[in-house]
Amino acid sequence: MAIVHMKNIVKRYGSHLALDHVDLDIGEGEILGLLGPNGAGKTTLIHALAGIVGFDSGEINVFGKEQQTNLMDIKRQIGLVTQEITVFTDLSAQENLEFFGGIYGLKGEKLKERIDETLAFVGLTEHANKLPTKFSGGMQRRLNIACALVHQPKFLIMDEPTVGIDPQSRNHILETIRQLNEQGTTILYTTHYMEEVQNLATRVVIMDKGHVIADGTIPELVHKIQHEEKIKLEVEEPSDMLLEKLRKLEGVKQVSLHGKEIHIISQVGAGNLDRALSIAKDFGEIRSVSAEKPTLEDVFLTLTGKRLRDREEE
Numbered sequence: 001m002a003i004v005h006m007k008n009i010v011k012r013y014g015s016h017l018a019l020d021h022v023d024l025d026i027g028e029g030e031i032l033g034l035l036g037p038n039g040a041g042k043t044t045l046i047h048a049l050a051g052i053v054g055f056d057s058g059e060i061n062v063f064g065k066e067q068q069t070n071l072m073d074i075k076r077q078i079g080l081v082t083q084e085i086t087v088f089t090d091l092s093a094q095e096n097l098e099f100f101g102g103i104y105g106l107k108g109e110k111l112k113e114r115i116d117e118t119l120a121f122v123g124l125t126e127h128a129n130k131l132p133t134k135f136s137g138g139m140q141r142r143l144n145i146a147c148a149l150v151h152q153p154k155f156l157i158m159d160e161p162t163v164g165i166d167p168q169s170r171n172h173i174l175e176t177i178r179q180l181n182e183q184g185t186t187i188l189y190t191t192h193y194m195e196e197v198q199n200l201a202t203r204v205v206i207m208d209k210g211h212v213i214a215d216g217t218i219p220e221l222v223h224k225i226q227h228e229e230k231i232k233l234e235v236e237e238p239s240d241m242l243l244e245k246l247r248k249l250e251g252v253k254q255v256s257l258h259g260k261e262i263h264i265i266s267q268v269g270a271g272n273l274d275r276a277l278s279i280a281k282d283f284g285e286i287r288s289v290s291a292e293k294p295t296l297e298d299v300f301l302t303l304t305g306k307r308l309r310d311r312e313e314e
């Protein structure tokens with residue numbers, strides 16, 4: 001059963017079309033990974049869904065209810081973890097949770113119980129009385145998540161919850177997501193980390209330039225480009241001219257550079273392995289060559305023409 005139904009959503013910022021007729025359904029119990037290059041419209045989509053920003057046209061239903069006319073009711077059942085950490089720096093971890101729990105109508109014993117449970121769940125019990133300014137980046141992110149969880153939402157939306165944190169905190173957060181889902185929470189989250197999506201998501205949606213350009217399970221998406229192969233060519237001197245020549249080969253869809261390794265996404269059977277080798281030979285020594293089936297990262301690259309890690313490499 002779909003708990004979210006978005007149809008034909010259009011959102012403009014001035015003349016810029018941030019969401020261009022987006023359709024998206026989210027099924028109960030899913031972990032939906034939302035991927036897209038910078039500026040694709042992921043945050044705008046999430047904010048429109050959570051009722052943080054309005055939209056110009058289209059229809060959103062959440063839990064079977066029309067969103068605009070049932071906003072407060074819907075918000076009570078949603079948890080939103082924003083990209084920026086939105087905790088109060090002059091309140092302790094516990095006081096932050098008291099505040100956010102109070103907003104959602106929790107009080108007395110129930111509030112206290114939920115605060116204790118939530119702090120334990122994100123591993124911050126021992127730090128309950130400390131100010132977030134004394135926390136590491138990862139602990140702050142965990143508190144940020146706790147504030148969105150204290151009211152036990154049925155549907156949790158997370159905007160890049162693991163960006164810029166140490167691997168241990170990241171694993172902790174991923175485990176938190178997994179456990180919440182096992183307990184029945186539906187989760188939508190955006191990330192720039194392909195491994196996270198591969199490990200966690202039950203379905204993936206890829207956005208680019210305000211459009212949903214792919215939607216399916218990982219095997220389904222990989223299957224879409226099954227008729228393609230990835231040729232990896234490690235060369236001594238990967239010049240721009242060499243890359244340009246490779247791009248011009250018939251059947252080649254993408255050429256990208258990773259250190260000294262050139263990745264070529266090409267149609268299977270186009271004979272481009274031999275052609276690429278013979279071109280590369282003219283540009284110097286070839287260190288290694290291989291051909292393999294595409295991965296989800298390649299699906300992303302083929303569909304958007306961009307690498308997912310642009311942001312980290314900036």
Ligand SMILES: Nc1ncnc2c1ncn2[C@@H]1O[C@H](COP(=O)(O)OP(=O)(O)OP(=O)(O)O)[C@@H](O)[C@H]1O
Nearest residue numbers: 013014016018036037038039040041042043044045
């Ligand atoms: N408040 C705003 N005013 C004007 N333009 C905006 C505003 N918010 C977003 N945009 C523009 O809308 C487009 C989509 O932005 P959005 O933040 O939704 O993308 P994103 O996919 O979340 O990107 P990122 O991965 O960098 O967070 C971008 O071109 C952005 O510059």
